Amino acid sequence: MKKLILALAATVVLTSSAYAESVRISVGSYNLNNLPFPVAQGLGLYKKEGLEVTIENFASGGSKTLQALVAGSTDVAVGFYDHTIQMQSQRKDVVAFVELARNSGLVLAGGKDSRFDPAKPETIKGAKIGITAPGSSSDFFVRYYLQRHKIPSDEVSIIGVGSGSAAVAALEQGKIDLLVNYDPAATFVVEKGVGKILIDARNDEGAKEIYGGLYPTSVLYATQSYISENPETIQKVTNATVKALEWMKNHTAAEIVETLPPEFISGDKETYVKAVENARAIFSSDGTLNEEDIKTPLAVLQSFNEKVAVAKIDLSKTYTNEFVSKVPKAASN
Incomplete structure (x- = not known):
């Protein structure tokens, strides 16, 4: 009888392993806004x-991740909420x-020779400004500031x-005058004496x-068709991520x-740990998207993105709290 029980247990283990659900998840960069994802991992x-x-x-930024999702080469993306509006x-x-991440986490840092003074916005003229990638939220930050x-x-x-060390190196080497980026780059700029933070969001x-x-900013998102066809997979991804938060x-x-x-x-x-501590305030506590807060990215995009400005955006279709609300209590304690 004991041998039979052990054999059955082994069969269950093999069966559960064989039937593990496959899901492809892509991440736009290793900035700290995305931190809960690798923590869960x-x-x-x-x-x-x-x-x-x-x-x-995709170390080059969230826009590449978005492209992969729309093209169907990934199932779930770790990217920024404003992409859903776009x-x-x-x-x-x-x-x-x-x-x-419930907040931007972005900073605008200046190199040692930067002449930009936030009290005099016009002094940004002529500056070479580093961002993570075109079409990213750091790009939006700059364009909204200018607008x-x-x-x-x-x-x-x-x-x-x-992002990260590569972004800081660009500022240190004088390839750019200003850097709009996230932690850990924000903390590196200060700790390494590369420059100083001029605007801190x-x-x-x-x-x-x-x-x-x-x-x-950072969310998990997928196409509506994938969510509709794979609700159990989405729920499992949600359970694990909320537990990490x-x-x-x-x-x-x-x-x-x-x-x-x-x-x-x-x-x-050591410096990276400081960066994590500096970024703690931006993280969501339970994974829920706030219907008032998501109006801010829409306002930013409408200010300079012509397609968004003329479109009738229904924010209720850009997010759902359905899966977060169903996370078992045991998965969030």
Whole structure:
């Protein structure tokens, strides 16, 4: 009888492994706005949900991830919420279903020789400004700033420099005068003596000063067709991610960093831990998207994106809290 029980148990293990659900998840970059995703990965939470995850990283920025999702070469994207609005203006249904970062997390940093003074917006003219990639939220940040201060976009040069150490190196080497980026790059700029932060939207006050409100950024999103056809898979991805958010609330920055895959950590670990601590305020506590906060990205996009400005955007179709609301209590404690 004992042998029979052991044999049956082994069969169950083999069967569950054989029937693990495959899901392809792509991430736009290893900036800290996306941190809850690799934390969930590092803690093995997707595997515990019975998922076999194939991960692809597009280090050049979220716009590449969005392209992959629309083209059907990935199932779920770790990208920025504002992409869902852009896609609706192009009559494509892309839906956010878990919020990772409730706030921008962006900073505008100046190199040692930068002449830009935020108190005098016109001093940004002639600057070479580094962003993660064209079409990214860092790109939107710059264009919205210029638009608000009535400065033509052709008065500056906007250059894609990626994120993390590569972005900081571009500023340090003088390839750019200003850098709009996320942590860990924001912390690296200060800790390495490369420059200083001139505009800081990592905290709520800074975001409201720049955007007029909180600016949700990193989310998990998928096409509506994939969500409709694979609700159980989406629920499992949601369960694991929400559990990671809850875990992060109750652990130190150093403990969070210990869960990460080595390739996610930029620069030296000590400075990276400081970057995680500096970014803690931006993370969602439970993955829920706030219907008021998502109006901020729409206002930003409408200010300079012609397609969004003329389109009738229905924000209710750009996100859903359905799956977050169904996360089992055991998965969020």
